[in-house]
Amino acid sequence: MGKQVTEMLKGTLEGIVLAILAGRPAYGYEITSWLRDQGFTDIAEGTVYALLVRIEQRGLVDVEKVPSEKGPPRKVYSLNAQGEAHLAEFWRTWSFLSERIEQLHQGEK
Amino acid sequence: MGKQVTEMLKGTLEGIVLAILAGRPAYGYEITSWLRDQGFTDIAEGTVYALLVRIEQRGLVDVEKVPSEKGPPRKVYSLNAQGEAHLAEFWRTWSFLSERIEQLHQGEK
DNA sequence: TCCGGTACTCAGCGCTACTATGTACCAGTA
């Protein structure tokens, strides 16, 4: 895709990842692959890892190292209580924004 | 609101402003006021003006100076053909992103 | 005269995603 998505992902990618982790624990490589399957073809690997480091430092997730059969050990992230609160806040913000944008979209027709 | 909105506006604010201009020509101060009425209470004035300069330099809008009874002359922006194309692209990007996020939101319940 | 509303501008900062590169482990294969 293009630069437009890149800018739009700022602020939303974190929410997306938290939402994924709300469903089940996951590790970086897995998340990146999943995102690419979903159509986010040009999400950079580094972006996801950097984001995971960030949310870990903010205490939104718990981390566990799990050995892999196919490579280096995985860092499996799971959402904790603080992360869930942050995610809830994300959904409020998202709803606020998307409602207004959707209104503009409708208004044009 | 908070920092979350700030980050989320990156990439979307431009589309929002283009969508406003698609409805009717407008000037910076007017756009800022309108956004604040809509609940974007902490949109900085400087942000809107900077954005307008940017989209003008990219040739997405036409500009006309119109005298005001109440202060300095207004710079009235109107969307041109290139701007409309860009806005259409914005809506495609937005739909892509919001569909995926909405799916995540549903999946959680 | 001073205040407040209107209207625009700009330098500097912080945050987030991308680029590019590197490390490391393992399986299959030539």
Place this chain on the structure above:
DNA sequence: TACTGGTACATAGTAGCGCTGAGTACCGGA
């Protein structure tokens, strides 16, 4: 053995965008 490719993580540097804070300027009313 050497090489390739998939798995898995990390990080220094860059760019873009919104915010902060400050400034300029015009006007009407108290």
